[in-house]
Amino acid sequence: MIKKICLLILLCVTFLINAQEPVFVHFSEKNGLPDKEFYDLIEDSKGFVWLAADKGLFRYDGKAYKKYTNELQRSSSIFNLQEDNLGRIWCNNVSGQFFYLQGNKLELFIDFSKELKGQLADFIVKGNYLWIIGQYKIYKINLKTKIVEFDYTNSNQTFGKPFKLEDEVYIGNSNFIFKINSQNEFKVSTNVNLPTRDKKGKRLNIYKLIIFKIGSNLFFRQKRSGINQYFKLSENKISKLDIIKELKNERIYDQFVTGNEVWFATATGIWVYELINESFKLQKRFLKNKNITKIVKDTEDNYWFTTLNNGIYIVPNINIENVNISEENKNISSLDRINNNTLVFGNTKGNVGFYDVSKNKLNIIKLPTSDRVSALKYQVNNNTTYISKDFYSYTINNKTLKVSTFKYFTTAKSLTSIDDNKLLFTTNNSVRILQDEQFEENIFDSIQRGKRTYASHYNKPKKAVFIAYIDNLIQYDSLWKAKPIIYKSKPIYVKSITETSNGIVWVSTFKDGIYGIKNERVIQHYSTKNGLTSNNIGVIKADKNKLWIALENSIQLLDVNTKELQTLTKRDGIVSYDVSGIEILKNKVYFSSNEGLFSINKKEPFKSPNPNIYFTEVEINEKDTLITSNYDLSYNQNAIKIGFNVNGYLYNEKNRYKYRLIGFNDTWLTTDIHVNSVKYNSLPAGNYIFQVQPVSEKEVTKDKIKSIKFKINKPFWKAWWFVLGGFVLLFGSTIIYFNRKIKIEEKEKLAELEKISLEKELMSINLTALRSQMNPHFIFNALNSIQDLILKEDTEASYDYIVMFANLVRNTLNYSSQDFISIEKELDFLKLYLQLEKLRFGDLFNYSINYDKNEYLEVPSLIIQPFIENALVHGLMHKSGNKELHINFDFTESILRCTITDNGVGRKKAEEIRQRQGSHHEPFALRAIKKRLEIFKEQYSENIGYVIEDLIENEIAKGTKVILTMPFKKRF
Template structure:
């Protein structure tokens, strides 16, 4: 308990020091920023942002950073960027070199290193001269002949950069403010009582001048302390200002007026003051502890803040702000206005706290649980707030600040709670929606399904409940009616009500729906104003509706049916908005990165016409210099355009309309992040490509081009074409005839091969049905009959007849399955085993990877090789006759291997024996199969291969026949 209290005390002490800051975007090298140390920044007339950095000069166009350098440049760092009357960008470096950008190149104008001796001067460029302001004098350099002269013959000390006002220069010289014309002829001067030779008082830095109309603020550094004067150029009055102690010894880099405020960029951030009774009254500070070098306001009202070592901060909208919170408090899920400018909020890590939005004081109320705060509601009668977490519920007395634990598990993890008049509540949770009494006891269950949210109507007293099965409305008697849209269930994420008694429902993907009398009367989606169909939080504001979408925050005027939008370009730092709270003059919204607010009357920027310019013109994918018009050959007809609209994050928030007159007069719109258009194979003719930025702009950029007619549209080409076409037809006709002849020859050859295959198959059948085999079989049957072995005779006869039938059936097929072939081989070997008087040991091994019912082999093909093994190898042995058949597949499963192994007398011995008995004899079965293999291979991509080798190489006994058959499946 003591630990819990001490943590709360520590939180209260620390968080009370936090302040309200403008919502900003911090750019570093992680975001593609080319450097983190910047000395100057300007926006040019074309809305390019120019950055003078430690690593060099960069240009930002809203999409990318372009780097500019010169081969003679001494050192990378550049300073003092400015734009002249011709639109050229100038910069200088500490080595005394002055550069300007022209035609996208950095040009060295002049090197004044010998004159400046390492001094980094300030400078200006007018129509005729580069004017350099050093600590002692002013140099003028003619832009045409680069002649260097002293603009002021007399040497002065500590000359500051002048301000221009009504065609005059104002600058400081020692203890005077000098007014000259543009040729530096003195017009007037005003003495400043800041330099006294008698006491050797010294000014250690030339003055900075900042103007606000006719009022100049003069800043000096004397004795390492800042001194400020107010100078009225009309009244010619000069008054010394009181400086806050905190500002006396700080490094001040820039002073400028913003409305009635004075902003100073310092080594500890931006210090903001108001001038009251000749005193600089401190107002607030921005970017504390950051060394700020420069701040500018661009044409789109974005504030760019450059720093020394921290990159760039961008404030897209000065009227959108955020509250500085500790890391434990930024991941906010729910907020509620409890009065007296106080906001009660809960985080996703279980913190409960309040913040005074005027004094910026933060008080942490509860850190006892790390479960997220899922709901906060206010009692409409008692000064009480109910805070619901996933594992606990708390009651806060708003007047006393007392926080009590509520022991009611029904509330834990509630997604939404609505108060119905003064007597009851409706609660939505992950499992149901229930009605509770005033003491949070269950009365009855409204919906027995997961509920997303609910809302109690003020006027009709109806209760709306959104569930996983749709949107339901309950009347006073709690009769349930489902509201559908286009006969589809409505899956609502947030519900609210505007003053015109319209119930508004946001959806997961269908935009927002307006409901009256239990019917959808109006819808908004991307087609009529919504930035995205995916919406989340809704919050009513009289007859306005604040809408959080995945692409921005919008304000809908439900009466006028008009939208105002706030995107990242307008200053919204995040689109993951979890809750919205409307106050009198501002709106607060929260997300996983903190609490933000905006001023209703000033947060919406005025929509400005965006200027589009071409960045690339491509012909056949080759880039060409940008011109107003082009004349192209007929084959230069693949045309591409790249364009851009400058400005911060313009690549995210800008879309373009374009058309190609001469091809199509209808305007088309690019997709998001697309800034190019390509046309392929354009016909010859005159074209005009036009593009403009959205929102609709009056400024249209145009490039005209003509594609000449090709040579084939001339008369001589038509004559030549007819001749060539005639020749082509002739040659095509001849080629067709030759092709038909070749095809006919191939058909005849195929028929011949098929015929030969049939004959070969018949020869194989003859070899298998040879008289010797039939005679032996019949003799065996006769022997069984003579010996009165009726059963053996019957069995042998059945096998013999079955084998004959199989052979006859196979003779009608060119291929059979391996299963059918194995059956025939089994029967054949059983019959032959009888012939060998059972002195035959055979086996058939089939790999398990073979699908014997799908793999096919040529019919009547394998048996002749088995017969040869028996007839020529094993028949001549008296005993130990062994025959083995092995079937398996290769690694790719596309070749069937059949190995026939016998331990007979061998090939050589068999040849000698046969030669002595019947000279010049060759096995009929062997020759038939060899012929068939040759014929089969003529019709196959992968040939069948048969190899015969001795099984025992040393003794040359036994025989191994290996047959490789490419698989053909059923």
Template sequence: MLGAEELMGFDIYDLHQDSQLNYWITSDNGLYKFDGYEIKNIECEKMIDNSLFNLIEDKQGNIYCHNLNGQIFQVKNDTCKVYFTIPDSLIKNNISIKFDDQERLIIFSKKIYQLSNEKEILTLYDKELDHNHSAYKTLTDSLLFYNTLENEFIQISNGQLTTRSLEIDFKVIFPNFMEIENKLIGFNRNTLEIIKKLSDSSSIELPNMPSSRSDFRIYTDNKSIWVANLTGGAYFYKDTGHFTLPSNLVFEKNIISCFLSDHEGNSLLGTFGKGIIVVPNTGFQDIQFDFTNSEIVKVAKMKNESLFFGTQAGEIIKIDSLGKTIKIVEKSNKRIELLKSIPELNALFFNGKNDNLLSYSNNKNLASIPGSVKDVCYFENHKYLTVSNSYLYWLDSNNVKIKKSRSSNFRSYSIGYDSLSKSIYQGTAVGLRIFGLKNDRLFLLNGKDVLADDIKFSDGKIYVATKRHGLLLFENDSLIEIWSTSTGLMSNKIKLIKFYEDDIFLATDNGINRITKSGELVQSINYTNGLNAKNILDFELSRGMLWIVTNKGVQNILLSEIRNDVYTPFLELTSIKVNDKTIDTAKHNFNYENNKFVFEIASKTLKYRNDIHYEFQLVGVDEEWVTSTYENNVFEYKSLPPGAYTFKVRSVYDSNYSDVIAYDFKIQKPFWLKTSFFILAAIFFLLIVFIVLYFQIRKQKNKLLIENKFNKTQLTALKSQMNPHFIFNSLNSIQDLILQQDKENAYNYISKFALLVRKILNHSDREFIDFEEEVDVLSVYLSLEELRFKNDFSFQIKTNGIKDIEIPPMLIQPFVENALKHGLLHKKGAKILGIEFIFKNETLICKIEDNGIGRKKSNEIKQRQHKLHDSFSIKSINTRLEILKELYGKDVGVDFEDLTDGDLATGTIVILKIPFKRRF
């Protein structure tokens, strides 16, 4: 059933298959489209009434339909719009639309009209129409209508409308048309009698219907006839030469409302409220049993070709060779799990409510076997071998006695006997056991156990139906052949084996295979042929007819009606989505962000859809072909990395392959992964390295220049400390002390002078020295100056507990010397010099304060002495401070502050900011 869920509860009015093999459905709930995979509603704006009728198609593939309000709708690219609205003045109680052989849209309503390309109404037939009939379109695109109000036969062909008057009693005869074997047949809808005046052939006889019945519709596929009962069900007539009323009404629970024969020969029957019935093969007949509502689960055949059916409720129903049906066993507390015939006894072996019974067909019980019997096979000497859950039993057909043989050891499912090797084959839960005169073994295939569902002996060979390995053939207890999917079978899971005439029939989980005894495939019986389900519970062959029991009921078909047409599936790539957007398939290059690809394919078919699968591969991702079912026709790849890919797909039916569809595409690398980018990046990197190195080298050069300047300033500082004037004054002081016979002071002076010179020389090649060492140098230097100034000079150095730091050497002494030389030397009276070190905001400050004559008076003295420039040591120190500031980036420099008392200068303060390093 197609659309059992999507169309449930909707009345279907018309069916149409378009040129693209899509199916269109009109109903009382609007318009639907089935593309072979899903049914979707096609909504139309401005639709007044949802009940739609009369599906037609133009040569461009556009679909048209209408409602009874006169709205004609056009569907183009799945978009529905109101194409034209028939004026109310031209509408009667029925409307139909058709395209004629000139592709003109013809409207049958109150009269017959043509709708022009400019959507103007042109009247073709000016007489009022009888709407008990509908317009009929022939296979040659002629339009036919019989107007009983005027007794005129109307035909529109070759662009012309012609009429012909006929003497027909329209009160009794209601003319309708159909074509059989390409011949036009006019018939009375009430009685199915042929109207010779409206028919191309009088040799065809339609089914004889009771003259009192008019509650049916007639449909044909040009060969067969469906007679749909308006109260439910339909009769099917296959013989086109002579039709007789069949005894069986099929689809009795369905009211059939319309018919379509598609391009594959499927018969589609629209219904009221229950979807669409699909009949792929009209040769298959669904069998209904009047004696039970229980599910049929087993079937067995007797010698006289009578058939017995077992039910889920434990009943057994017999159909004799004449087709008569009777129930021979009533309901029990067990389902029929075993149903086998015993030809020698003309008896039936089955499991019933009293354990397991052997019964004549006349219901006479013969024997019972304890336990649950699973299988039975002929042994020899009129004996049968049965197997139950626990034991093997002998059944002697001569005296109808049951005898226990041996324990079966394992739970068993099947039993077989090789009369040549005298071996018993037993299918158990642990595998296939073979035991006979010489051996008792568990058979392994490639080291694995074999689970056997059925075992049969024929022509000196044992045939074993397995769950995983196909059909195994044994001869003289040795495996000689394996028939499987590689040899043409539909599946490797074989359930049942039957021999009929010269062939073997195998029930698999995909249908039934008919093969020769040499293993050659003859037929495949599956959904394509009309099988209603793949789950085959049992089957039998009788009088050239195949009876199949599935989980969906019982079917039969003449073996001569089973056809295996050579079918090669058609495949198309319907859409490609990249990042969830549909693209033109002509596009093959994408940027790196477009990396999600979804491919949708279609292999549109109803007949073969259940037996088709797909094989697809994305070269560059999938190493092998990947298999997908028919319904799974969308293949998604997320987050593909940059690279070149080829998507390939094909559809497979049986061993036939469609053409491979291939789509090549390339995802570009992001610009940062492209070769050009690497080249540019390398050039840019090298440029950056060059620039960095250039500035580093330049910085190093500048640093070297600064260090050279710094070294020069250090040398200058050294010179300032060791200048000839200082040395000369020191030697003069030593000479005076010696002349004064002051040996002790002379010795002290010489010692301190030597110590000062040694310290200055030791510090001359170092950038930083300990703070304490610099203070010692200042102390020694000032001690020497104190000896020179006699008792007039005193000094004080305050460190305020500063320690654990290093400072540049020879930075303070020039300012101290300057204070002595220019501030205190010319002062009369007490000369006082104070040096104080202070830490303030991570800045080392040295204050040098003297009570000398001040800078103004000192400059005046220098001018009188024609000394117009500063001491070279002060200039050198300033330069050195600038270099230190540049090197260390700290607050480095010197400030001068004049001390006054009113207008009188009382001294000078030098504030020196010194860079430093911490030791730790």
């Protein structure tokens, strides 16, 4: 046994008052926000967000900002946004101008600069009237006539902002609260009757009265002699509430009420108070030191916060909160639950934190060493937290917060409580049990040592232990008998283990999703195929019969009974996906990560998307047109572009659209993210219905489909009457035309046949003439060779030459009358000719003929020999040393190619020799062959002819290559 060494070291403990705050997304000029200074914000009935800024009026549709101006506008800054019952957006400026948006244009309604004299007035549009609330005067203006029908003046008391409650409007000053009723009548509602002087009789400096409502009661706040005071209105009676000390002297721009909470927008950020027994209790504070001018909650439950100099902040999910932890202690590596109010965590800096969620207190204990906390576990029986680090280990007494060293407890991969008095300790090479702060050494003797572990879990009802090793998952019974858990004959590679109330043990994996295990076998499997956003799963945690899942790209909640999966991502406010631990305290789920500690409220963590889609543009032939539900277009108006959008924060950042054009393609297609338009080019004539619908995580209903109908008419020449008339005219004309043409065509046909016959006869005559021209030429050259041998007195060679020559002449005479001969005869003819030439050239001359004998062809007669003769006479005859000649045949389905290669002196040298010898004409044989090939080309319409290439190496002639392409016939 290992003796525990207690140092009883009480280290420095830092106590921090630490509130949780929502997770914000910051909009600034860097990411497209058109200004940084904002005074007001509203969401209209169509889902557009309107921004009143120093630079003007802007509309945000979830994708882009659009600015609205008026040419008569004297000040760019815009204030006091509101929507009237006709859906028009109203605003004003410090120059006394009041505007409204009509269609897509900002219209000036009235210029009240003379009356207001530089005041920034409040106003409200009610029914057919515009009510302007100046500092000391109220005006009632008819919207149709622009006539002031009523005004009320109070020269001593300033009026506050109007507060609309159902169909009535309340406006207050120091003496009275006035009411504009449903008939647009201005009346006194309540006598305020608050003192206007202090106890010494000095007149109080009283500011505007601001009315708001909490629950069923009206309240108002008023700054009196520099102090913000709060009052309750009840049955025409006014009762003063306790002063909110933190906001006593603050500048308050706006207040927002949600439930029983009041959120105050101030020059020092957001202050959230809950009204308890007519007293305001501070709940949280965030966006400190930011000048917050307006708080708005939109229809998708996003919270918007405008500022005077920092752009706009948005909370996409108020149910996700971040715990303020110093940057040094943010990277949390391990998390555990102590009780319903307290969490304990360790971080990569080696420190341990205790977080009391009920008191919002965080105590950071700096341990003696700075190595990472690999795992920690709270043991109930001795009220002790065991801390395993990379190189050292400690215990902390949770009551006294005293730290003690603890040996041989380092580098834990997992710590699991067994029966409240034992601690299962697994590392990268061992598994042990700690009981009464000592290790029992003999329990795991039968287990293979040296295996890395990842996670462990204890099933109390069956007294079974699950341990995830590097190569498999093992379940141990109460006697520590091991049984591997296999799925489809393969091991399961596990990262995290938990258990739901229904007795199913759930395991997460590196690449295969999550598995549900019961009675030693897998009974459920979830992956990307049935709802997970990734198969690479991190930490999982059971909450009764629900399962919280941390994935590499989201956090999901699985209801194991209904099998419903819900998803949260960073766009919803998730701080990080690098989750190291999950713990559940009452109605919140806490996640530790590399970015600290954040929580999700279990009551309403997921939003129910309700996207409303609308059309933003219709372009026909690249020209904007008025958006309607039905279009009747001409045949050439067939290039159509359709734009669409869903308002709301970040819809277009993570969701897509489905669309189809019925009549063209009935299949639903899906856009890419950020794509809000579809274009069709050159649509044929017909009837079409374009349909589009938003797509989010849950399938939308059919009533979300928006449609536009198109009819593209046929051109007049395709109309039935035009086609029928044209057919009759064409048919009649055709009869007349062909009656007149038949005789002419018959005569032309007879003339054409006679012409073709003459051309064929001419081609045949030309071929015969060419062969007769070539044969005497060859005989002349052959007799010259015989003469040379006779003069050399080589009698035997002369005799052999004469016999071969006779055979060659006989074959020449036989073949010259035929257009095609078998390739075997042609090859025999060439071999005979080359044998004769070898007698003349001697042993220095070598030749080869390569041909695939499996092919039986007929080729043009006596067409190859002149090229061979040309190579011998002009190329090889003048070369000293070895003389090489190679003949190769290859063919395709339509042509035969013969390649003749020699290593002679080359064409340039041969030409020089020919010029010295006084020969200035083209060789006869080649001229004859060229003409013959032209005739073949006319007959067979193939790429027939020859190409001569010079073989040059290092600028020295190495011979000549002739590529002859000729027709052939296959013999079957």
